[in-house]
Amino acid sequence: MPIILVGGIIALIFGIVIMIFPKILNYLIGIFLILCGVLALIIHFT
Helix, strand or coil, X not given: CCHHHHHHHHHHHHHHXXXXXXXXXXXXXXXXXXXXXXXXXXXXXX
């Protein structure tokens, strides 16, 4: 599964959750950035 597709799906889900619960925006952004970084490292080193 390409990283662009994974990032797009995660962004879509987080966008919907932010619309419902705006107070957890900072946590979701942090989780999203960590996941993108981990996926990029996995792809780079495999």
